[in-house]
Each structure stands twice: as structure tokens, then as C-alpha cells.
Amino acid sequence: MRVEDVKKLVNDQLRDLKTDENFEDALRKEMDQANFTPFTPKQFSTPSFTHFKGDSCPESHIKHFKSDMILHKADDALMCKVFAMTLRGAAQDWFHTLPSGSINSFKELAYVFVKEYTSYRTIKKNPDHLFNLRKKSNESLRDYIKRFKAEKANIVGCDDRIASFAFKKGLPAEHDLYCELIIAPNQTLAEVFATAERYALWDDDRIATKKSTKQEDQPTKRAGQKSNGFGNRNKDKRRSHPKEDATAGENYTKFSIPIHQILSQVKDKPWVRRPPPLKGDPDKRDIRKYCAFHETHGHTTNNCFAWKTHLEELVREGHCTEFIAKQAIQRIEDCDTTKEPP
Structure with missing residues (x-):
């Protein structure tokens, strides 16, 4: 065979091989198009599972x-x-x-x-378990609500009426919220929790006020002890004379009616002076107590120190004498007699 024939044979084989490669590429593209889908992902995507190690339910x-x-x-x-x-x-x-x-x-x-x-396997709790819950003496109302809700969440299919009754029974009988729930016994569980949340707001405010009062008193006491060296001596002196402190509150004049009734009768008189406004944050005062003398919440009129002091001043000036008790009048007259010169 001649050299020219050999070269021709080799070129023909290379041409056929190239044609086969082009055919394979075309076939591969057609297969890809056949498997084409507009959706993603194309394969199953494994979700994120919680693994089981043999020590849980x-x-x-x-x-x-x-x-x-x-x-x-x-x-x-x-x-x-x-x-x-x-x-x-x-x-x-x-x-x-x-x-x-x-x-x-x-x-x-x-x-x-x-x-x-x-x-x-986890043993499911019975709804009767809620009756074992009790509000602790040192526990805030909000913490008790959270603890009760957490326990109820672990009881599947718990009846709302049972939960409402158990929540009420867990409160002390002297608690204001207990009285509220006794008066309105037909409330749903959602209404019971809504009422409890309102009382919890007041309870949180009371606890915050109590803490702030302690924090304000402690620096005052320490400052007073540092300013003079007689802090402990004065403290011992007060301890040695408890009767003097007890009788200090008895020096007020005895009246025939409560002092809040006296105020209601003489508050429009020109000789009754208005007190200065109360100090402190108004939002932290006890809204259940009202003082007619200060015309604001925080304490009652009968326990108002400013009104008691001003009422004593009015008595000394000759006012409000019609409200003084008979025994008090006799004591005042005896005191005036002893002060007269011989």
C-alpha cells in the first residue's frame, strides 16, 4: 500500500471519530433537556430533624x-x-x-x-395536678401566673373550667384577686388571666415602690450617721425610751368624729390652708387609698400627718372646737388651769 493511501485511511478514521463525539454531545444535551424541570429543588431536601439518641420519649x-x-x-x-x-x-x-x-x-x-x-415514654399529667399549685408567700402574683400557665401547657386537653377553678384555689383567701374571682365566678379562663394580669400590674408597682423606698432610706441613714458621730447613740436613746415614742402619737386632740368628716365640713372655710403637694413619683402611690386633704392618692385622710398637724393648729387658733370630745375639752381646761399663775 502506498503512503498516500495510508494517510487517506487515517484521515477518514479521524473524521468518523470526530463525528461520533459530536453525536454524543448532542445526545447528552437532549437528555438534559428531557430531565429539565422549572421547579426547585430538583431533588429531595432533607429537613432539619431533632436527633433521637435513645434517652427521650x-x-x-x-x-x-x-x-x-x-x-x-x-x-x-x-x-x-x-x-x-x-x-x-x-x-x-x-x-x-x-x-x-x-x-x-x-x-x-x-x-x-x-x-x-x-x-x-413521658407520663402525661392529669388536670387534677393543677390543684397542687399554690401561690407562695414570698412569690409575686406575676410569677405565680407564669408558673401556673407553664404547668397547664404540659397538660394536653385540659378543660378551661377546671383550670380556672384551680387557679383561684391556688390564691390565698385574703388576696384581693381571690375576692374578685369569687364575686365573678362565671369568667372564662381568658377573662380570669386578663383580670389576674391587671392585678399583677398593681403588684409589680407595689414591689417596685417598696424596693425604691428601702433604697432611699438606707443612704439617708448612712449619711446621717456619717455627718455626726452620734448615730448609734441616738438609736440607743430611742430604744431606751419606747414609751416616749408611743405617747407621741397620743398628743393629738381627741375628736368626737373622725378627722376626715371634720375636713369635709370645714374644707371650704377661709382659715383652712391647703397643704403642699406630696413628694415622690405619683405613679408609684397606692391608688386604693385617697386623701381628701391632699386631693390625691397614696394614703387615707385619717392617716394624713399634714391634716392632723394642721387640725391641731386650728384648735389652738380657736377653730373646730365643736368637734372636740368632752374628755378632751376637760383635759385642755385642766392644762390651762395648771398654767395660770398663782
């Missing part, structure tokens, strides 16, 4: 797994294969001990799984 794990695989429940084989991916540690070792071909459905797999770890 198996029924809870089955429920969480079904919730995550809710879109794939129809594919029983996929459910079984993906479930094995959620096992770790001892649970994974147990799965590999199952005989080959022994599981025909996910229902069977769930049955043998729960049976294997049945000792770790």
Missing part, C-alpha cells in the same frame, strides 16, 4: 418527625429511609440490628421503635 420523636415530613407522608419508603437518618448513638445501633426485610411500612417501623424505647 419515642412518641414525641415520632410526632416531630411526622410534622417535618408532612409533605412526604404518601411516600412510605422515603419515610422509612429518612427516619433512619434521625437516629444517633445507641438508637442508630438498634436500627442496624433489625433483620433484613422485616419492615414493610413506616407504621411497622414506628411500632417497633416505640416498643423498643417504651421505658422512656
Whole structure:
């Protein structure tokens, strides 16, 4: 064979080989187009599961797994294969001990799984458990509400009427909220919690006021002890004369009617002077107590120190004498007699 014939034969084979490569590329492109889909992702995307290690409730794990695989429940084989991916540690070792071909459905797999770890099943609480809850003496109302709600959340299918009754029974009988719930017994559980939240706001304010008062008193006491060296001496002096402190509040004039009634009768008189406004944050005062002399909340009129002091001044000036008790009048006259010169 001549050299020219050999070269021609080689060129023909190279041309055929190139044609085959072009055919393979075209075929591959057609296959890709056949597999094309407008949806993403193209493959199954494994959700993020909570892994089971063999030391928790198996029924809870089955429920969480079904919730995550809710879109794939129809594919029983996929459910079984993906479930094995959620096992770790001892649970994974147990799965590999199952005989080959022994599981025909996910229902069977769930049955043998729960049976294997049945000792770790969580015992459900009964609604009667709520009656064991009691508000502690040093516990705020808000903390008691949170603790009660957390316990109720662990009871599946708890009746609202039982929960309402148990919440009320957990309160002390002298608590204001207990009285409120006794007066309105037909409230729903949502209404009971709404009422409790309103009382909790007042309770939080009371606790905050009590703490702020303690913080204000402590620096004042320390400053007073530092400014003079007789802080402890004055303290001992007050301890040694308790009767003087007790009788200090008895020096007020005795009246025949409560002093808040006296104020209601003489408040429009020109010789009654208005008191200066109360100090402190108005939002932290006790709204259940009202003082007619200051015309604001925080304390009662009968316990108002400013009104008691001003009323003594009015008596000395000759006013409000018609309200003085007979014994008090006799005592005042005796005191005036002893002060007269011989």
C-alpha cells in the first residue's frame, strides 16, 4: 500500500471519530433537556430533624418527625429511609440490628421503635395536678401566673373550667384577686388571666415602690450617721425610751368624729390652708387609698400627718372646737388651769 493511501485511511478514521463525539454531545444535551424541570429543588431536601439518641420519649420523636415530613407522608419508603437518618448513638445501633426485610411500612417501623424505647415514654399529667399549685408567700402574683400557665401547657386537653377553678384555689383567701374571682365566678379562663394580669400590674408597682423606698432610706441613714458621730447613740436613746415614742402619737386632740368628716365640713372655710403637694413619683402611690386633704392618692385622710398637724393648729387658733370630745375639752381646761399663775 502506498503512503498516500495510508494517510487517506487515517484521515477518514479521524473524521468518523470526530463525528461520533459530536453525536454524543448532542445526545447528552437532549437528555438534559428531557430531565429539565422549572421547579426547585430538583431533588429531595432533607429537613432539619431533632436527633433521637435513645434517652427521650419515642412518641414525641415520632410526632416531630411526622410534622417535618408532612409533605412526604404518601411516600412510605422515603419515610422509612429518612427516619433512619434521625437516629444517633445507641438508637442508630438498634436500627442496624433489625433483620433484613422485616419492615414493610413506616407504621411497622414506628411500632417497633416505640416498643423498643417504651421505658422512656413521658407520663402525661392529669388536670387534677393543677390543684397542687399554690401561690407562695414570698412569690409575686406575676410569677405565680407564669408558673401556673407553664404547668397547664404540659397538660394536653385540659378543660378551661377546671383550670380556672384551680387557679383561684391556688390564691390565698385574703388576696384581693381571690375576692374578685369569687364575686365573678362565671369568667372564662381568658377573662380570669386578663383580670389576674391587671392585678399583677398593681403588684409589680407595689414591689417596685417598696424596693425604691428601702433604697432611699438606707443612704439617708448612712449619711446621717456619717455627718455626726452620734448615730448609734441616738438609736440607743430611742430604744431606751419606747414609751416616749408611743405617747407621741397620743398628743393629738381627741375628736368626737373622725378627722376626715371634720375636713369635709370645714374644707371650704377661709382659715383652712391647703397643704403642699406630696413628694415622690405619683405613679408609684397606692391608688386604693385617697386623701381628701391632699386631693390625691397614696394614703387615707385619717392617716394624713399634714391634716392632723394642721387640725391641731386650728384648735389652738380657736377653730373646730365643736368637734372636740368632752374628755378632751376637760383635759385642755385642766392644762390651762395648771398654767395660770398663782
